[in-house]
Amino acid sequence: MSKSKITGSQAVILSLLEEGVDTIFGYPGGAIMPIYDALYDYNKNVKHILARHEQGAIHAADGYARITGKPGICFATSGPGATNTITGLANAMLDSIPLICIVGQVVSPLLGTDAFQESDIVSISIPITKWNYQITSPEEIPATIAQAFYIATSGRPGPVLIDITKDAQFGELEFEYKKCSKIRSYVPEHPVNPFKVKEAAEIIDAAQKPLLLFGNGVIIGRAEEELRQFVEKTGIPAAWTLLGLSALPSDHPLNVGMLGMHGNYGPNLLTNEADVIIAVGMRFDDRVTGKVSDYAPHAKIIHLEIDPSEINKIIKADVAVLGNVKKTLRMLTEQVLPKTHESWLEQFRACDQIENEKIINKDLFPEKPGLTVGEAIRIAGDKTNHEAILVTDVGQHQMIASRYFKFKHPRSNVTSGGLGTMGFGLPAAVGAQLGAPDRTVVAVIGDGGFQMTVQELGTIAQNKLPVKIIVMNNHFLGMVRQWQQLFFEKRYSFTELQNPDFITIAKGFGIEAHKVEVRGELESGIQKMIDHDGPYLLEVIVEKEDNVFPMVPAGASVSDVMLEP
Amino acid sequence: MNQEYIITVFSENHIGLLTRITIVFTRRKINIDSLTVSESAIQGIFKFTIVIRTTEEAVKKIVGQIEKHIDVLKAYYHTNDEMIYQEIALYKVPTQALYESDIIEKLVRNSGARILEITREYTVIEKTGHKEETQALFEELNQFRVMQFIRSGRVAISRDPIERLSEFLRERDAQIESTHEQK
Numbered sequence: 001m002s003k004s005k006i007t008g009s010q011a012v013i014l015s016l017l018e019e020g021v022d023t024i025f026g027y028p029g030g031a032i033m034p035i036y037d038a039l040y041d042y043n044k045n046v047k048h049i050l051a052r053h054e055q056g057a058i059h060a061a062d063g064y065a066r067i068t069g070k071p072g073i074c075f076a077t078s079g080p081g082a083t084n085t086i087t088g089l090a091n092a093m094l095d096s097i098p099l100i101c102i103v104g105q106v107v108s109p110l111l112g113t114d115a116f117q118e119s120d121i122v123s124i125s126i127p128i129t130k131w132n133y134q135i136t137s138p139e140e141i142p143a144t145i146a147q148a149f150y151i152a153t154s155g156r157p158g159p160v161l162i163d164i165t166k167d168a169q170f171g172e173l174e175f176e177y178k179k180c181s182k183i184r185s186y187v188p189e190h191p192v193n194p195f196k197v198k199e200a201a202e203i204i205d206a207a208q209k210p211l212l213l214f215g216n217g218v219i220i221g222r223a224e225e226e227l228r229q230f231v232e233k234t235g236i237p238a239a240w241t242l243l244g245l246s247a248l249p250s251d252h253p254l255n256v257g258m259l260g261m262h263g264n265y266g267p268n269l270l271t272n273e274a275d276v277i278i279a280v281g282m283r284f285d286d287r288v289t290g291k292v293s294d295y296a297p298h299a300k301i302i303h304l305e306i307d308p309s310e311i312n313k314i315i316k317a318d319v320a321v322l323g324n325v326k327k328t329l330r331m332l333t334e335q336v337l338p339k340t341h342e343s344w345l346e347q348f349r350a351c352d353q354i355e356n357e358k359i360i361n362k363d364l365f366p367e368k369p370g371l372t373v374g375e376a377i378r379i380a381g382d383k384t385n386h387e388a389i390l391v392t393d394v395g396q397h398q399m400i401a402s403r404y405f406k407f408k409h410p411r412s413n414v415t416s417g418g419l420g421t422m423g424f425g426l427p428a429a430v431g432a433q434l435g436a437p438d439r440t441v442v443a444v445i446g447d448g449g450f451q452m453t454v455q456e457l458g459t460i461a462q463n464k465l466p467v468k469i470i471v472m473n474n475h476f477l478g479m480v481r482q483w484q485q486l487f488f489e490k491r492y493s494f495t496e497l498q499n500p501d502f503i504t505i506a507k508g509f510g511i512e513a514h515k516v517e518v519r520g521e522l523e524s525g526i527q528k529m530i531d532h533d534g535p536y537l538l539e540v541i542v543e544k545e546d547n548v549f550p551m552v553p554a555g556a557s558v559s560d561v562m563l564e565p
Numbered sequence: 566m567n568q569e570y571i572i573t574v575f576s577e578n579h580i581g582l583l584t585r586i587t588i589v590f591t592r593r594k595i596n597i598d599s600l601t602v603s604e605s606a607i608q609g610i611f612k613f614t615i616v617i618r619t620t621e622e623a624v625k626k627i628v629g630q631i632e633k634h635i636d637v638l639k640a641y642y643h644t645n646d647e648m649i650y651q652e653i654a655l656y657k658v659p660t661q662a663l664y665e666s667d668i669i670e671k672l673v674r675n676s677g678a679r680i681l682e683i684t685r686e687y688t689v690i691e692k693t694g695h696k697e698e699t700q701a702l703f704e705e706l707n708q709f710r711v712m713q714f715i716r717s718g719r720v721a722i723s724r725d726p727i728e729r730l731s732e733f734l735r736e737r738d739a740q741i742e743s744t745h746e747q748k
Contacts, residue, residue: 122581127588131635134580151635182741184734185577185638191743309629 005172008138009038012102012164015145017045018177021073023064023434024048025057029077030117032104034169036075049434049463052455054081056427058088059453062097063431066414067389069222071098071152072431078104079117082163083124087421090128092159094418095243096216098152099159100145101129108136108165122163130158138171142178150180155188156307157220189306192323192331200278200302200319201335207276209344210236211267211299213259213288216243216417217281217306217325224248224410226329227280233333235340237348239267241282242402246413250386250406256348260288261552262399265359265561266351268552272559273347274299281305281325284314285418294557304328358563359549364404370543371519373397373472377404379526380442380470388440389414389432393425393449396478399548401444423452426469430456433465440468440530447473447499457509460535468529469537471502474544482547486565506537513537569598570624571648571721574613574631575605575638575730582636586613589630595619599652601718607730610638614650616719639733643723650721654699654714655681656690662709663688669709676702687712 006014012035016024024046028036039048051057054076061072072092076085082103092099106115122134131151133144141164148160204210218227224247231238231248237256238248248255257264259271268290271277277299282288289295292314303310303317304325311320321328363374377400381388386406391414392398398415407413414432416424429443450471460467477495484492506513512532516525522540529538550561576582583602590597598616605612617624624642631640660683663669669688673680678692692702699716723729 123584126581126585127592183635184737186635187737187741187744189744191740307633309626309633313626313629 004174006175007034007038007169008141008164008171008173009034009169011138011141011173011175012145012169013038013042013046014175015142015177016073017042018179019145019149020070022046024073024075025051025060025064025431026075027051027054027057027077027081028075029081029104031078031106031166032075032081032169034166035102035104035164047434049430049459051427051430052458053453054084055087055423056430056453056456056459058085058099058101059091059421059424059427060431060434060456060459061099061101062088062092062424063391063414063428064435065092065097065099065431066428067411067432067435069220069411071100071149074099074101076101076103077117078106078121079119081117082121083119085161086124086128087419089125089159089161091416091419091421091424093128093130095416096157096220097159098157100148100152101159101161103161103163104169105134105163105165107167109167111136111165121161125161128159129161132161132163134163134165135168136165138168138173141168141173142175143180146178146180147183150183151186189324190308190322192321192327194331196319196321197328197331197335200321201332203276203300203302203319204234204236204278204332205337205339209270209274210234210276210278210341211271211274212236212238212278212280213241213282214238214244214247214280215241215282217304218244218247219411221281221306221324221326223281223324223326223329226326226333228252230329230333230336233338234336235345236278237341237345239263241285241288241417242415243417244282245402245415246407246410249408254345256345257352258403260285261290261554262403262548262550264352264403265355265550265563266348268550268558268561269351270347271296272298272557276300276302278302279304279315280329283310286314289314290552290556290558290560294559304332355550355563363400368543370546371516371522371540372546373400373542374404375519376470376472376522376526376540376542377401377444379523380444381405383526383530384440384442388412388442389436391415391425391429391432391441391443393445394420394422395446395449396482396546396548397444397446397472422449425449426453427456427459429467429469430459430463430465433467441466443467443469445469445471446478447471447475447497447502448477450502451499454505457506457511461510464534466534466536469535470529471537471539472542473499473502473539474542474546475499476544478546479548481545485545485547487553502537502539511535511537513539515539515541517541567618567620569616569618569645570642571645571650571719572613572615572617572624572628572631572640572642573721573723574615574640576611576613576634577636577638578604578609578611579636582611582634585634586615586631586637589627590617593623593627595623595627599718601720605730610730614719614721639730641729643721648721648723650695650719651693652696652699652717652719653691653693654703654716656692656703656706656711657687657713658690658706658709658711660684660686660688669706672702672705678702
């Protein structure tokens, strides 16, 4: 790299190129215009996707990161542009998604003066970023961006925000880029303690009813193969958190299903019978544990986790193995004895049978006239040969889709877990499709969440992204309505929706769309959607007052999982 | 059981770090009783001494979450009896009161306080000690109407023979190296 001077804005773009960035999601505005001007010269090297709202841009970057494992890049201007990224940053923070959000800021002499479009975004974003930094001079740009990439992607990943004043963008510097690989005050992952691995292996070898729980850590650490080898050697049934979904194929004989509030019957009920719980890259979220004091009372807890502050945060670990699960799972697999747990697995199968009879068959093959979300998901999964990427929004459809879509390949599920962000689905599908242009992306979204970020249909149309959108329309905020029915005496306070004509809306954006209201047209409707070359919206009118079961009521123990109201 | 804990945080000297650290307490709705920040023995590394009342379980988690901040090197927590600590208090009393009786003089002598400045109108007295001690002197002096009073945050030093941070920094360097090797 020559030592001739370039502007701060050019340095931003060159630094991103040095880090291998090929896609940026963003929205221009006053205080980031110099960076957009520099970007104009590099449109052959990097693709910029113009969202219709900064929240759309940052969720798209999030979806891109989840599918590719690379950090998602988001640009926004100062003030409202920056504050519109807040929900997206919080979402990425809770789900450990690497994002680099670069926002413009007013010129440095005006900082703190309530200048036009000034917001103190660094202070605002502290609790919802892994790291953030304000750049006020151009010389800081390369090193700060290098640090941002290192911090966002190493250890437990997370979003970082860089706030760059407009004068730093205009100013000049001698550009030299050096990737960051060490920060004195930051240990991304701790070396694995082999004694802890040995201790864990001994407990696992002695276990009669062991249960493995896997989460996002397996996907972040690209440890899907290590997970499969471990469960196959030990014969231990494995259950997934919402964000662990797709790390182990759905039809794997040791995959016993989903944990948590709307998870499967077996893994919830039998958590409290297990004698050993092996938690792999998961953090015992309250949606998974139910009532903590009654959680897994007979089990020794082995916790494989990269973030020391997660150890003993909710559930006390008998043995904590710190480190990247890709390493710790491999070390553990070497140490444990080959085993099978047939009679224990049989208990899960017996639970499956009960769940099939009471819930699943009725969801997937309903006999009542109204359509169910479950049957639409089943058909969409089958028609895409279970090889598609599933993107969901938040609510009933999210739980149902997670339970029934079924996956063959890892990194196939994009959903907002920790924050539960309605409106995430549509923009996240934009990012997922750009991250995996050759894969089918099916975005399943409720009628409520769809209307929160519906403007991103414009982004999909402009970029000709062949996203298949299924809007599950029950004219209700379904999950809230379900709770109102079960816990608030059917007082449906402000959950019923009068919806617009989604078909007209999609067509207005130039997106092909079709509505299905009867069972006879469902399969052909979904087939037509998948076969369509380009983006497509399928609206499915589903039963108004269907509920998601099983359900662990808030505050109840996982073994109190309900199969019906 | 709630009790007093002293949290010691070693960090890089970066803008906004105080907010980052205090936000951890705000989130859990824990009040900070006292806070002192100053450069440590190692140049460029700053030391925060924070006093809170909470449970041991909570303080452990708080320290874990403070350590998660990228610019924080290390955080420790201790109970009061594990640390040697002091606070400093300044009292401004009317100089007239010293003329009228020898009580103030005796109080200063007996409590190990000292006089910093005397003017025609007021006298400034300084005392270091634990909060109970500086408070007790305040009560005594206040019979002469204390005109102004201020107490500092706590400074504390561990009973360990060595500064734990330098040892920690050495260990951390070794640790980062060995994680690189494991890859």
